[in-house]
Amino acid sequence: xxxxxxxxxxxxxxxxCGEYLKTGSVTLEYLGNNFPVELYKCPQCGLVFIPENxxxxxxxxxxxxxxxx
Amino acid sequence: xxxxxxxxRERKCIQENAPGCTAECPVHVDIRGMIAEIRKKSYSAxxxxxQKKVPFPGIISxxxxxPCRNACxxxxxxxxxxxxxxxxxxxxxxxxxxxxxxxxxxxxxxxxIIGAGLSGLTAALDLAKKGYRVTIxxxxxxxxxxxxxxxxxxxxxxIIAKDFSxxxxxxxxxxxxxxxxxxxxxxxSLDRICTxxxxxxxxxxxxxxxxxxxxxxxxxxGKIVIDPLTLATSHPKVFAGGTxxxxxxxxxxxxxISDGRIAAISIDRLCQSASLxxxxxxxxxxxxxxxxxITEIPAQSVxxxxxxxxxxxxxxxxxxxxxxxxxxxLECVKKCEYLAHYGSYPKRYVRxxxxxxxIVMGIRHSNQMINSCSLCGLCGxxxxxxxxxxxxxLEARQIxxxxxxxxxxxxxxxxxxxxxxxxxxxxxxxxxxxxxSSKAVFFPGCQLAGSAPHYIKKIYEFLCKKIxxxxxxxxxxxxxxxxxxxQEALTSTTMQSIRQNLRDLDSIxxxxxxxxxxxxxxxxxxxxxxxxxxxxFDQLGIPDNSGSGISPHxxxxxxxxxxxxxxxxxxxxxxxxxxxGHKIEELPRTREKTICCGYGGLMIFANREVAHKxxxxxxxxxxxxxxxxxxxxxxxxxxxxxxxxxxxxxxFGNDIQHLADKEAPGYSQRQExxxxxxxxxxxxxxxxxxxxxxxxxxxxxPGETRQIMEDRMIxxxxxxxxxxxxxxxxxxxxxxxxxxxxxxxxxxxxxxxVEYTPQNNGFLIHxxxxxxxxxxx
Ligand code: SF4
Ligand code: SF4
Ligand code: SF4
Ligand SMILES: [Zn+2]
Numbered sequence: 001x002x003x004x005x006x007x008x009x010x011x012x013x014x015x016x017c018g019e020y021l022k023t024g025s026v027t028l029e030y031l032g033n034n035f036p037v038e039l040y041k042c043p044q045c046g047l048v049f050i051p052e053n054x055x056x057x058x059x060x061x062x063x064x065x066x067x068x069x
Numbered sequence: 070x071x072x073x074x075x076x077x078r079e080r081k082c083i084q085e086n087a088p089g090c091t092a093e094c095p096v097h098v099d100i101r102g103m104i105a106e107i108r109k110k111s112y113s114a115x116x117x118x119x120q121k122k123v124p125f126p127g128i129i130s131x132x133x134x135x136p137c138r139n140a141c142x143x144x145x146x147x148x149x150x151x152x153x154x155x156x157x158x159x160x161x162x163x164x165x166x167x168x169x170x171x172x173x174x175x176x177x178x179x180x181x182i183i184g185a186g187l188s189g190l191t192a193a194l195d196l197a198k199k200g201y202r203v204t205i206x207x208x209x210x211x212x213x214x215x216x217x218x219x220x221x222x223x224x225x226x227x228i229i230a231k232d233f234s235x236x237x238x239x240x241x242x243x244x245x246x247x248x249x250x251x252x253x254x255x256x257x258s259l260d261r262i263c264t265x266x267x268x269x270x271x272x273x274x275x276x277x278x279x280x281x282x283x284x285x286x287x288x289x290x291g292k293i294v295i296d297p298l299t300l301a302t303s304h305p306k307v308f309a310g311g312t313x314x315x316x317x318x319x320x321x322x323x324x325x326i327s328d329g330r331i332a333a334i335s336i337d338r339l340c341q342s343a344s345l346x347x348x349x350x351x352x353x354x355x356x357x358x359x360x361x362x363i364t365e366i367p368a369q370s371v372x373x374x375x376x377x378x379x380x381x382x383x384x385x386x387x388x389x390x391x392x393x394x395x396x397x398x399l400e401c402v403k404k405c406e407y408l409a410h411y412g413s414y415p416k417r418y419v420r421x422x423x424x425x426x427x428i429v430m431g432i433r434h435s436n437q438m439i440n441s442c443s444l445c446g447l448c449g450x451x452x453x454x455x456x457x458x459x460x461x462x463l464e465a466r467q468i469x470x471x472x473x474x475x476x477x478x479x480x481x482x483x484x485x486x487x488x489x490x491x492x493x494x495x496x497x498x499x500x501x502x503x504x505x506s507s508k509a510v511f512f513p514g515c516q517l518a519g520s521a522p523h524y525i526k527k528i529y530e531f532l533c534k535k536i537x538x539x540x541x542x543x544x545x546x547x548x549x550x551x552x553x554x555x556q557e558a559l560t561s562t563t564m565q566s567i568r569q570n571l572r573d574l575d576s577i578x579x580x581x582x583x584x585x586x587x588x589x590x591x592x593x594x595x596x597x598x599x600x601x602x603x604x605x606f607d608q609l610g611i612p613d614n615s616g617s618g619i620s621p622h623x624x625x626x627x628x629x630x631x632x633x634x635x636x637x638x639x640x641x642x643x644x645x646x647x648x649x650g651h652k653i654e655e656l657p658r659t660r661e662k663t664i665c666c667g668y669g670g671l672m673i674f675a676n677r678e679v680a681h682k683x684x685x686x687x688x689x690x691x692x693x694x695x696x697x698x699x700x701x702x703x704x705x706x707x708x709x710x711x712x713x714x715x716x717x718x719x720x721f722g723n724d725i726q727h728l729a730d731k732e733a734p735g736y737s738q739r740q741e742x743x744x745x746x747x748x749x750x751x752x753x754x755x756x757x758x759x760x761x762x763x764x765x766x767x768x769x770x771p772g773e774t775r776q777i778m779e780d781r782m783i784x785x786x787x788x789x790x791x792x793x794x795x796x797x798x799x800x801x802x803x804x805x806x807x808x809x810x811x812x813x814x815x816x817x818x819x820x821x822x823v824e825y826t827p828q829n830n831g832f833l834i835h836x837x838x839x840x841x842x843x844x845x846x
Contacts, residue, residue, distance in 0.1 A: 012804055012811070050820075052838045067436070068432050
């Protein structure tokens with residue numbers, strides 16, 4: 001994934017917890033397939049951030065691939 | 070899809086059939102392929118193609134009697150292509166080295182060839198290359214038989230010698246001065262040869278032989294009985310062909326070669342104890358069933374040689390090669406961007422689709438292809454054998470849905486839109502005020518209601534005035550999206566509720582303003598009388614004062630693909646346009662040959678790229694303003710920048726509204742238009758009020774964000790749900806670089822993200838996106 005994800009800490013704040021999001025492991029799922037990924041999330045409540053380029057790029061490709069399987 | 074249906078459909082597409090010339094050529098030279106190489110100036114490659122089928126290319130390129138030319142498509146325009154002269158040109162220009170024969174493993178079978186004419190030599194060559202031990206018996210003292218009678222100027226001896234040098238290095242035995250018959254005087258009798266050899270080919274000419282002499286069964290005319298398919302005679306080991314078979318008056322060098330080849334195949338099969346006759350129909354000349362459209366090909370006379378002795382110059386050859394039509398069909402592919410997009414043609418597509426449906430494990434690569442067809446049926450109309458890809462693709466979608474293999478993302482948005490139109494937000498079913506029954510029911514369709522809701526009341530009032538006995542009104546979606554998506558169960562429940570609505574209104578007459586509704590109702594409600602407003606307007610007269618607002622134009626009519634075969638409707642539409650004072654221009658693909666606007670079959674949802682190609686091609690067919698009688702066609706053309714009217718614009722609109730330039734409403738707007746239409750009709754016609762549509766939340770959507778929403782198919786309502794969720798739970802993020810809030814929510818299958826800032830009692834939307842992959846945590 002893109003370079004910005006190598007940063008430990010983001011500029012994104014979880015409003016509820018008042019904490020900056022940090023990279024952590026998240027499980028994504030589609031059509032019964034699970035895959036662990038590294039994404040920004042709130043260290044306290046676990047709120048996840050999926051950036052636009054990931055949603056419209058890689059994630060869309062994976063969706064299509066799994067839908068054709 | 071059953072195997073048999075697959076094969077039947079594959080057979081219908083004749084694109085892979087050989088052109089007339091190749092089919093008629095007794096050895097089936099790929100003439101089209103050779104000429105294509107000449108056009109590229111790859112003459113050696115052209116020669117290779119020729120030589121692949123012709124064992125003695127020097128001889129044949131000079132003396133062939135060219136039966137191929139009789140079947141050349143050009144005959145129907147002017148004169149056939151000079152095929153042999155082009156073959157000779159390739160030979161003369163060939164710079165490739167002729168590969169020496171590689172010596173095959175010798176078999177233990179012995180074959181006797183009687184007669185060293187072209188026919189016998191071909192059989193000998195083909196069999197020797199397969200490793201048979203071949204011996205040629207020839208009555209004279211040289212190879213070639215009758216070809217030596219041809220004047221040297223036409224067929225120089227060096228050419229003959231060069232062609233026959235192919236026997237060098239092959240282990241073929243030659244016995245010259247050996248006359249064969251069953252006369253007792255002869256040293257070699259056919260009977261004795263038959264005992265010593267495994268098979269015999271009788272390729273003697275008819276000059277010095279008497280058919281009686283072989284002891285084979287003769288017909289009433291005293292000729293040897295020969296099976297035309299296998300060249301078998303009454304003796305199981307003996308095959309016969311060449312001039313002997315046809316008589317010297319039908320002498321043809323290329324047929325002699327073809328006979329030699331057919332005999333060699335028979336002998337090979339005999340030696341391997343295989344069936345002599347299976348699958349051999351296409352060995353000799355046959356009539357091709359390839360279709361090639363020549364309506365737009367101009368006449369061009371055949372190219373004459375400045376010097377016939379030396380053959381075509383390069384310039385002459387290129388000109389003559391340019392006359393070849395490179396015959397093929399592709400009638401459908403030439404007219405359909407979808408078929409062209411995937412780079413092949415229906416015979417292959419049908420097979421691919423079938424394979425895709427048969428996959429149990431693995432990637433189904435053709436899903437998107439199956440879902441991209443607009444189901445418009447133009448291919449079926451154009452195909453000489455009526456192969457209809459719409460039928461194939463729709464059936465495939467239905468199978469995918471039944472097996473649970475339809476990609477969930479493809480049609481979900483369109484089906485959700487349909488669901489909206491068949492919810493309380495839009496659905497309505499009423500008698501005309503003051504009536505307890507309905508003579509007819511008006512069904513405007515959800516897309517017209519979404520695109521141009523203001524016309525619907527006008528049409529309804531007009532119908533109420535013109536049709537006695539009460540006109541009911543039914544709002545909803547006809548179910549076309551479900552039908553196109555291959556959702557048979559959903560289509561059928563939608564039809565049932567429309568049927569029930571009609572029963573409630575006690576009517577069997579349905580009047581619609583949308584061609585897709587018209588098609589679907591005709592298909593699924595065969596017992597209901599279905600009409601379009603256009604045939605009615607044509608018949609009953611157009612509404613008073615209509616048409617005065619738009620000044621006369623020349624307009625190109627775009628026919629809807631849903632009503633391809635409704636000739637009466639096509640006429641009515643044109644009558645109305647003319648009655649309104651306009652001139653009509655016909656597009657190249659018109660009436661029963663019209664093309665889809667990209668909405669049909671949900672093409673635009675499955676493959677926006679192909680839909681845009683189709684739309685772009687359609688809108689560039691004429692510079693005139695278009696007029697359409699389908700709201701979706703109008704909006705799709707408008708969305709790509711075409712000036713286009715809906716026919717209702719011409720009736721009810723005004724020049725100052727610039728209707729031809731009107732932008733198509735977006736997805737959210739269409740839904741809102743439907744919901745508002747229902748409310749305003751209820752209020753204005755039935756005097757009823759519904760709760761006012763409460764906008765819970767005010768959105769401020771800049772133009773760029775709106776475009777993103779349309780591209781990503783995100784509705785206002787999806788955004789509202791995210792904001793409501795975020796603001797009520799507090800689950801939101803803030804980007805400290807710009808202070809925008811970020812939140813997501815997944816109301817059903819899709820997770821929506823919104824980037825926003827609260828602003829004056831509302832929310833300014835900066836960006837939005839979505840995905841289907843779920844966040845599990
Ligand atoms: S029109 Fe299309 S489907 Fe029909 S034979 Fe020609 S290429 Fe094949
Ligand atoms: S036009 Fe060309 S491809 Fe067609 S039949 Fe004639 S030679 Fe063959
Ligand atoms: S889009 Fe129309 S013409 Fe093209 S393949 Fe589909 S049904 Fe045939
Ligand atoms: Zn948190």
